[in-house]
Amino acid sequence: MLQPDSRRTLVDSLRPPPGTRLDWAVGTTYSLNLTTLLVVPAATAHSAGGGWGDDDDDEPDGFTPVGLLDALNRAADRITVFCDAGQIAPPLHRRRVLLGFVEQAVVPVTAPEGGVFHPKLWALRYVDAAGGPTYRVLVATRNLTFDRCWDTITVLESDPDGQPLPGIGNVVRALPDLSVSPLSSARRDRIGGFGDELDTVPFASPAGFGDLRLHAFGLGGGSWPFPKTCHRLLVLSPFLTAHTLKRLPQASIRRSVVSRPDALAAVGQAGESYDRFTLNPAVLDDVGDLSGASRDDPRRVDNGLHAKLYVTDDETGTSWWTGSANATSAAFERNVEVLLQLRTTNERHSASALLRERKEGDPEARTLRDLLVPWEDDGTEPEEPVDDNQDELDRLRRLVAAVAFSATVVESEPGRYGVTYRSDEALPVPEDVGLRCWPATVGQPDRPAALDSDGRLGYETSATLTTLSAFLVIELTLAKLSTAFVVRCAMHGEPDNRRQLLVAELLGDEHRLVRYLVALLSDDDAPLDGDGTNGAGVDIWSGGDLERLPLTELMIRALARDSGRLRQIADLLSTVRHGGGRLPEGLDDLWDAVWQIAREDVRG
Template sequence: MLNPGKDRIDYGEKLRPPAGYTLSYALATSYSLELDTLLAVPLALSFNSTLDDAEKIIGEKLVLLEGIHQLKGRIKVFFQQGNIKLPDTSNKLYSLLEHCLVPMVPEGPFSSFHPKIWLLRFVNDAKDVQYRLIVLSRNLTFDRSWDLACTLEGRDSGKITQENDGLIALLGDLAPCAKDFSTAFRLFKKELPNVMWDKPTGFQSLKTLYGRKGQVPLEYGLGTDTVLVISPFIHREALAMLKERGTRHWLFSRGDELERIGEEDLQGWECFALNDRLINGEDELEKAKQQNLHAKLVLLQNGRTCHWHIGSANATKAALGDRKQASPRNTEFMLRMSGSAQNGSAEKLREELVGTEKKPAGIFIPYVFGSYLPDEQSESEEVSRKLLHALISVDWNVVATHDGDELYTVTVSYPDSLPLYSATIDVRPLIIGHSQPLQNVMVWERLHLTQISAFLILTVSTPEGNVEQRVIKASLDIDGGDDREQKIFSSMIDKPGKLLWYIQMILQPNAEKMEWLAAEKNMQLSGEEETALSTVFDGPIYESLLRCASRQPEKLARIESVLTHSSALNAQMPKTFNMLWAHYRAFLGNI
């Protein structure tokens, strides 16, 4: 069920490849994201690590640089344009994430690109394929809110199944937006119709449901006697539509949302709010964050059968439409799991979340209404949403022109015209300190290659004093080619000793996160090539090279790439290493 004490999911653990498998391709969707969270993903996918302490190690770390490189061309993340959180600090590695991010622009200012999934394809040495589907209510952030997730493992069943119809439809709409990921999409299209998922305990069947304009991401079935809804954001119209089904209606939401809708419009719903003690549980910590409700679930029960809908959709008009046949506006994704009410009934879930009169669970508590606020959206909020949608809809372009002496002139432009608004809008690239007023063409001069970014910060200031900042991703063209990875690598590996440590780590058969962090510490303590060479060759370096040549030749290709990126250091490398590597460089032609 959903017992927070024992049914917790470690996000990073669910991204780790199964034993004996490696990642082939990964696809994710998210409404919003944090660049630091995306930087941490390689810790799980490339280094078989959890993300339990990822926030503590984010920065310009070599383990992150290597992880990003290993995933290049194998991961795509689709997100709503403009919904990248502005980072607290700058990081040169952010620019290396640009290749995996695909911005999606919703159809209108009051619709959203909102699905939250991971689709992972793994392979082993025998070329066996295993899939994993993670359906979440959480965005790709370090947020600590209460969320729901379901992880499914799948393999080729040898027959056509309808389980993935909704997933395949979503992927079909995403594919034209990432043509450089076409090989992965072709494999998904070929293999997913035959993939059958292992069912969670208590469930006998499942479906994937794709929500889009005119298509509700729920399947109601033949009848309903009980409706249980968990949703952080709610609209009275969507709730009225759900209330038409069944005779018992239980609603779990945020207290401020329940108050906003009001007791009168929630007649017929038994309402519960997340306990304030859980929301503010970190108040005494130095970097406290609220832990509010963000989970989404619609449970429809009919006698002895229950249908759980888990995923991205809130109980709102934009996600579900309403009883007046208004069409949903959002792009959503839900997983529908059906089973016996004996194991997954609404009654059991309610008791788990609320408890009994004698033994309350302390997670959700019955909500007591006070005076409620009107539900009308303010005119200024509507104007703000229209302006932001106009800003993310234009075709933003960044062009970097080489000026000589390793300096560039960066021109940011957009060919479209924007509607007239009373707000003031300033623009600046993510890694550059000064902003400029919005114009069709804006220029920044004398920038170094590592300061160039496809990420732009838009600052919108209204006459009422409201300030909102959005990070968008623009198209980027760099005169002479994009050598930022090589430049960043050279700035982080600036001594021969550090380079030798780095090569040593690449040669490790299954180096994990903590080994990389320890090696980086050694690099800082020992920058002399003699010391590093002695340490490297005290270990089984010859055996490691021989093993890689026979079992992991791609690692030899990676070492050659590293040496190419650090060409400025090659003349300073010890002759012993250069002589040894010359033999293995000849082997690369056979890979």
């Protein structure tokens, strides 16, 4: 545990076990980048060990356009991500036209006790071909962003010989009540039922650990989880407050804290009872700075230490607490947070071992201590805020994001729509603060936004099928500073078959259409690779004779195993035809023959 050479990405941790597919997932994150969100359905659409190819550097994680479209259509409806309402970053990637597939997956929330919504928790249910379920819980410190931080993630797999995870069901069931806008009754019921289900699932502990327990804070309850005293205490936290450092367990032998230099300097004398460390600057990535943005603007890319871990040694063993909670007053008094508690008697997981320096020539793998350098207070005063307007913009962003918004759609002509975005109540935006907004699927606003006499936002625009969006970017400016973020609007009047129309529009030509049909008909764990093949190695059609493709074989296999896929294709081809699109020569006759058999099978 915590060995620098042992790394696992969040995307890897979401991939289904071999021979399974994602059935349902609930995730939480403080900050959310919508482009990063597109990777989640892609990761969960195929089993571990599958590949997406890497020949297209412009795609998230190397996913091809058709492969990503296939993944989104397969998995997006099975995922719900709860995120802090004020921390959704506008998309910058050219694939923002795909955001229509994940609109319902995003649920902006607020913390009921006045802080922020800060957990990084995932609960996932996978099923095999026979419908048998397996479960996974991730307790992480990683947000769903492009940050380049040092984080931790704990993966718990279901196991009949394991133990239940107390607290997991309560957290999942509480999430819908935090939403800025009401969830549909169907989604709310499914999330509640999933929470009930998780209460009964036994999970295997990480190797060498046991006695699992999930602590939640800010959801009505959540007591201080730490003992009063211990032999040794180790704290990893990028942010600190003096009050919490003093409140943490008193140690009879040693107290140590690993944090960021500015955080250590800011707590002053409260840190003097600790041995203080920071990450060695040599292991940090340079991410640059977003000039002109507010301090907590969601567009910022973070780096440095982001892991949160508390370790105590006592006479009977070692306890770990890991998750989202920083060593701050806000974390334990106002925010929504989670911490996973684990217990071990293995000395190599103790606070003492984690900070033990290796001797020269020691063959053991690198340890946490190898990444650290001691920090000494040089007497330099902590930097004062450069501009108080930064904090004011962050405050206003949080207030605006907590308001519910709607988007009303009216088709003005075939394929074109008028859209009116409105806030449900007055926005708390002072006169000296500038306001602009635009759909997240376009780059910049085409006309100004305005507040009516009641202070409510009103913004009208026109859209095509690919730019129609429930995601609205809002930009606030004060003096020379700005903050930009996304709100999700309740959409009214959208086309009933919008998803199918969008798929047909994005496929664009015969080549992509045929590739997509092969993807739909292939096994769930064999998506399209970047080299133009599916996971089974079938050459993908590039024009000409359809007989070179195994479409007939794939359709017959789907007819025998999963006729629901043929219904998807029937709807798609109908949409393409009615939309004026062209089908490859010969596909009509092939499809009509298979579809006739499928309908007779249903009637029989």
